[in-house]
Amino acid sequence: MEQFVMAAVTILIGVFGCICYFFLSNIALDRIYPAFGPNAGANINRASQIRPWLFMFPALALLTVYLVYPVFVSIYLSFMDAEGDKFVGVSNYIWLINDVKFRESMFNNLLWLVFVPAASTFFGLVAAAVTDRIRWGNFAKAMIFMPMAISFVGAAVIWKLVYEYRPDGQEQIGILNAIWTGMGGEAQTWLTSPVVNSFLLMIVLVWIQTGFAMVILSAALRGIPEETIEAAILDGASPLQVFMQIKVPQIWGTILVVWTTITITVLKVFDIVLTMTNGQWGTQVLANLMFDWMFRGNDTGRASTAAIIIMLMVTPIMIWNIRNAAREAR
Amino acid sequence: MDNIVGTKSRLVWAVNLCALVLVLLWTFPTFGLLVSSFRDRDQISASGWWKAMFPAEASVQYRAAGPDTAVLKDELYIIEGNIFEGGAGKVTAFGTSIREPGAHVVGSNAETRDGEVLTVAANGDFKITSPSVMEGTRGMRVFATTVTPARFTFENYGRVLGAEGLGRAFLNTMTVSIPATVIPILVAAFAAYALAWMEFPGRALIVAAVVGLLVVPLQLALIPLLKFHNDIGIGKSYIGIWLAHTGFGLPLAIYLLRNYMIGLPREIIESARVDGATDFQIFLKIILPLSFPALASFAIFQFLWTWNDLLVALVFLGNSADQLVMTGQLKNLMGSRGGDWEILATSAFVTIAVPLVVFFAMQKYLVRGLLAGSVK
Numbered sequence: 001m002e003q004f005v006m007a008a009v010t011i012l013i014g015v016f017g018c019i020c021y022f023f024l025s026n027i028a029l030d031r032i033y034p035a036f037g038p039n040a041g042a043n044i045n046r047a048s049q050i051r052p053w054l055f056m057f058p059a060l061a062l063l064t065v066y067l068v069y070p071v072f073v074s075i076y077l078s079f080m081d082a083e084g085d086k087f088v089g090v091s092n093y094i095w096l097i098n099d100v101k102f103r104e105s106m107f108n109n110l111l112w113l114v115f116v117p118a119a120s121t122f123f124g125l126v127a128a129a130v131t132d133r134i135r136w137g138n139f140a141k142a143m144i145f146m147p148m149a150i151s152f153v154g155a156a157v158i159w160k161l162v163y164e165y166r167p168d169g170q171e172q173i174g175i176l177n178a179i180w181t182g183m184g185g186e187a188q189t190w191l192t193s194p195v196v197n198s199f200l201l202m203i204v205l206v207w208i209q210t211g212f213a214m215v216i217l218s219a220a221l222r223g224i225p226e227e228t229i230e231a232a233i234l235d236g237a238s239p240l241q242v243f244m245q246i247k248v249p250q251i252w253g254t255i256l257v258v259w260t261t262i263t264i265t266v267l268k269v270f271d272i273v274l275t276m277t278n279g280q281w282g283t284q285v286l287a288n289l290m291f292d293w294m295f296r297g298n299d300t301g302r303a304s305t306a307a308i309i310i311m312l313m314v315t316p317i318m319i320w321n322i323r324n325a326a327r328e329a330r
Numbered sequence: 331m332d333n334i335v336g337t338k339s340r341l342v343w344a345v346n347l348c349a350l351v352l353v354l355l356w357t358f359p360t361f362g363l364l365v366s367s368f369r370d371r372d373q374i375s376a377s378g379w380w381k382a383m384f385p386a387e388a389s390v391q392y393r394a395a396g397p398d399t400a401v402l403k404d405e406l407y408i409i410e411g412n413i414f415e416g417g418a419g420k421v422t423a424f425g426t427s428i429r430e431p432g433a434h435v436v437g438s439n440a441e442t443r444d445g446e447v448l449t450v451a452a453n454g455d456f457k458i459t460s461p462s463v464m465e466g467t468r469g470m471r472v473f474a475t476t477v478t479p480a481r482f483t484f485e486n487y488g489r490v491l492g493a494e495g496l497g498r499a500f501l502n503t504m505t506v507s508i509p510a511t512v513i514p515i516l517v518a519a520f521a522a523y524a525l526a527w528m529e530f531p532g533r534a535l536i537v538a539a540v541v542g543l544l545v546v547p548l549q550l551a552l553i554p555l556l557k558f559h560n561d562i563g564i565g566k567s568y569i570g571i572w573l574a575h576t577g578f579g580l581p582l583a584i585y586l587l588r589n590y591m592i593g594l595p596r597e598i599i600e601s602a603r604v605d606g607a608t609d610f611q612i613f614l615k616i617i618l619p620l621s622f623p624a625l626a627s628f629a630i631f632q633f634l635w636t637w638n639d640l641l642v643a644l645v646f647l648g649n650s651a652d653q654l655v656m657t658g659q660l661k662n663l664m665g666s667r668g669g670d671w672e673i674l675a676t677s678a679f680v681t682i683a684v685p686l687v688v689f690f691a692m693q694k695y696l697v698r699g700l701l702a703g704s705v706k
Contacts, residue, residue, distance in 0.1 A: 007505045010572060014513040022520055026610045051609055052524040056536070059521035059580055065558070066551060066577025067543045073554035084557075123352070130349040133342075140349045142693060144356045149689035150682045151638030153657045157664065157678035158359045161366065161379075161671065173378045173671070175362065207356065215697050239341055264545050271640045275661050290549050291641075300553050307549040318545045325541040326534070 018058065025054045071311070077304035084300045092305040102306070105284045108198055109313075112269065112285065115199065117262040119206045121255060124213020128221055129243060131214070141218070145211035152208070152271030159204045160276060165189045194282040201283055204272050209265065213258045220254035221247060260317050267313050286310050366675035368482040374671045385477045387422075389431050392472045394456065397464035407460045409469070414454040419478040424450040431473035442470070450474060486676035496677050498651055499659040503681075505568060506643065506655055507636035510575035511629055517576065518583030519625070523613045525584065526591040527599060537588070543581040551578070552645045559646070566653070571646040578642070579632045586631075589702050590624035591617055627699025630692050634685050656681040 029050060033043035081088045096102045127144050131137040147155065164174030168187050172178040177187045191197045224247055232246045248255075270287035277283045279292065290306035293299050365379040377386055392413040400407040413421070423432035426442045434440040440448045446460040448470070456472055458464075491497040524530075525537055555574060564570040594617065602612050618625075636642075640657040647653045654662075660677050667673050689696065 004501070004505065006568065007509050010509045010569070011512050014509060014572075015516060018513075018516040018520075022610065026608070030608075048528075048609075049530060052528040052530040052533075055520045055524035055528070055609075055613075058517045059584060060536075062517065062573075062577045063540075063543060063580055066555065066574060067546050067581070069558075070551035070554035071546065073557075074550045077553060126348070127352050130345045130352070133345050134349050137349070140353045142690070143353045145693070145697075146360070146686070146689065147356065148696075149634055149638075149685040150360070151640070151657050151685070153640050153660050153664075154638070154678045154682040157660065157674050158363045160664070161363055161675065162359050164671075171375075171377055173374060175358070175378060175380065178378050178380075207359070210356070212700060215700050219701050268547050268549065270549075271657075274640075275664055287547075287549055291644075294553060295644075304553055307547065307553070310547045311550050314545050314547055318542050321545065322538045322541050326538055 021058065022055070025057075026051070029054060074304045074307050074311075077300050078308050080301050080304075082297075082299040082301050088301065092301045095302065096305050096309070101279075101284055101289060104282060105279075105286045105289045105306075106309075108283060108285050109267065111198055112202055112205075112266045113263060115202050116205050116209065116266045117259045119202075120209040120213045120262050121217075121258050123206065123210040124258065125217050125248075125255070127210060127214040128218035129247075132218055132221060141214065144214055147208045148211045150208070152204075152269075153275050155204050155208055156272050156275040159200070159207075160191075163190045163200055165191075191277055192281045197277060197281055198283050201272055201276055204276070205266065205269060209262050213262065216254060216258050217251065220251040224250050260320065264314060264317060267310055286313075363675045363678055366671055367486055367679045368484070369672065370483050370485065371670070371672045373481070374675075382482075383480055385479050387475065387477050390474055390476050391428070391431075392474065394458060394469040394472055396469045397466050400458075400460070400464050405461070407462070407464055409458040409464075411456055412454045413450070413456060413472055413474055413476070414478075418481075419454060419476050421450055421452055421454055421474045421476050424448070424456075424472065424474040426470075426473065428471075428473060432475045446470065448472065486672045487680070490673060490676045490680060494659075494663065494673060494677065495651060495654075496656060496659055496680055499654055499656040500680065502653060503637060503655045503657075506571055506575070506647070507633055509568075509572045510579070510636040511632045513572065514576045514579045514583050514632060515625055515629060518580055518587055518628070519618060519621070520613065521580075522584050522587035522591055523609075523617055525588045527612075527617070528609065540581050540584050540588075544585060546581075548578060548641060552641075556645055566646060566648040568647070568653075571642060574642055574646050575632075575636050575639075579628075579635070582631065583628050586628050586699060586702055587621060587624050590621055594620055623695060623698060624702065626692065626695040627702065630688060630696050631699055633688060634696075637685055 029047050033047040033050075034040070035044050035047070037043075077084050078092055079087060079089060127141075131140045131144070134140065150158070161173075162175050163177075164172075165177055165187055166172050166174070168181075172181055172187055174190075176190060181187050190200055228246055228250065229242055232242050237246065268287055269285060270291060273279055273283055273285050273288045274291065279285070279288045286306055286309060290303050290310065293303035293306060297303070362379045365382050366374055369379070369382055373382065373386070376388055390413065394409055394411055397409075400409050402408075421436055423434060423436065424440070425431045425433040426440050426448055427433075434450075436450060436452045438449065442448065444460075444465070445462070446458055446464065448456065448458050450456040450472065454474075454476075458470055491500075525533060525540075551574075559565060559570045564573075598616060598620075599612060602616055607615075638657065639655075640661060643655045643658055647655065647658075649658070656677075660674075660681055663674060663677055
């Protein structure tokens with residue numbers, strides 16, 4: 001109960017604090033540079049130069065403290081020892097390159113980077129294409145989109161049940177093993193078989209991300225000018241040709257956006273691996289490796305180094321995004 | 331458009347079938363979990379969830395009442411009972427030894443080694459008769475092949491919310507996610523307005539920075555911020571996680587809201603300016619109400635994200651009962667109760683219930699937000 005009171009008070013303080021800040025700072029600005037009197041013109045100009053910064057100050061302060069400052073501290077820590085006290089040069093990086101678990105994580109991350117965006121975009125495109133043509137399309141869309149609302153941990157439980165293993169002879173309660181044994185195979189402990197298990201973890205993320213891809217791509221497909229499709233049909237193109245050669249090329253830009261957005265999610269994937277295998281049996285990924293060194297290893301130097309590697313992998317996409325946004329603003 | 335060439339019925343069928351397969355593939359895992367959460371422990375380990383709708387066939391073992399309860403009637407010692415103990419079900423075969431649990435047809439008499447005669451009826455009633463006094467201290471074991479109708483229970487939910495501590499974790503999650511959703515909205519809205527409708531040097535630079543910050547991995551922020559929180563005395567507390575979620579949510583909030591606000595008609599804002607409205611008034615009275623769809627989109631995003639988050643909660647909150655959120659609790663359960671699917675399935679369903687309700691109720695805004703939020 002006490003906790004709820006605290007939460008409610010925080011909301012009140014937060015909301016009223018914000019409103020008071022904006023309101024009072026605004027009044028103060030008007031007092032300091034009144035829009036009347038001898039210097040009215042100059043005052044208005046000066047006030048309108050300052051006002052945007054008043055509006056942005058809380059946001060900028062939070063962004064700086066919570067996102068910009070940590071980047072620099074992380075870079076700094078990656079050159080320090082486990083406690084962050086002593087400068088150790090690039091030895092963390094050298095250790096990282098020679099670490100077996102790191103190599104495994106890099107390899108797995110690359111697998112994830114290829115498989116998850118490709119599969120999600122592919123299924124998303126197929127789902128968008130078919131659900132736009134059927135009468136119960138909205139229902140179908142909602143069902144495929146639903147996993148987006150489910151937490152990674154929840155998804156991990158859901159899929160662990162799918163992959164569940166019971167020794168041979170017992171009734172299989174995981175649907176994958178039930179199908180597998182039904183086809184004459186021997187029940188497998190899927191999550192402990194290397195390489196296969198990584199793909200099984202990836203399937204969980206594909207399952208979650210396909211809905212996102214579908215929603216964006218479906219909007220893009222509907223935005224295609226009708227004339228192009230009409231012309232193609234009049235020229236005798238089959239529905240598949242229309243889709244592959246007329247529609248897909250026109251939404252190429254959107255496909256790229258979907259692909260990069262999912263790529264970013266993939267690079268940060270953590271919960272699924274932590275809860276399903278905790279990086280054992282050859283499924284380690286960078287984000288979980290970082291978490292391992294942070295909490296179990298208690299080594300801020302190595303953990304920060306792993307985080308920097310993730311940042312470096314995100315950076316090209318970040319630059320690409322910024323350039324796109326800048327081009328659009330022009 | 332596509333029906334210009336006339337309806338191609340085969341294509342329509344293929345499309346419908348393809349959609350059906352996709353929908354089934356995407357829903358069956360969740361559905362399996364939902365069904366499992368309504369089954370008890372024995373049912374879950376006896377058969378896959380997909381068999382839950384159908385009557386279940388099982389081999390059961392029942393120990394009859396002890397020999398001392400036998401009643402003497404017509405010079406026979408008799409023990410009677412029902413192997414379902416009042417529950418529903420049907421016996422298809424029975425037996426007297428574990429090696430041949432289904433050796434006898436229902437209604438027939440089976441003789442045991444010590445001269446007792448067992449008979450079991452289809453409804454589970456059994457009768458053991460013996461001409462002499464029954465020996466031993468324990469009752470006879472009756473083996474049977476039974477078919478029990480589909481049965482579902484709410485017991486798991488009660489147990490999970492109470493004994494497994496998920497009820498408390500539910501409250502903790504609410505405590506985290508509601509302020510963490512409300513606070514960034516206002517902060518971001520003001521900044522977004524400035525970035526959309528106020529002219530000042532460096533605006534483009536800040537917009538670019540916000541776009542860049544959208545993708546900064548959280549992993550980078552964890553260690554420095556935990557140190558920072560410890561230094562300023564917040565430590566692992568709700569205040570800390572609210573601030574962290576606010577900070578991490580701001581780039582998306584600013585980006586979404588700015589994109590939306592910049593699309594609002596210029597005339598409205600300019601005519602208000604001409605009428606002498608200050609920026610503050612324009613923001614509060616015109617921009618904020620008009621931006622409701624974008625605010626709703628972001629609120630849903632942020633709510634889902636904070637509710638579903640595990641990483642930030644693991645780092646910025648403690649592991650004690652008054653700070654453990656549901657995702658953390660679920661993770662712990664996966665470790666400590668890995669095989670207890672009735673607990674896991676039910677817990678997972680409790681954690682995803684609220685997001686699912688929000689999702690289905692506000693799907694429109696979520697889609698709108700996604701469309702605006704992906705960098706075009």
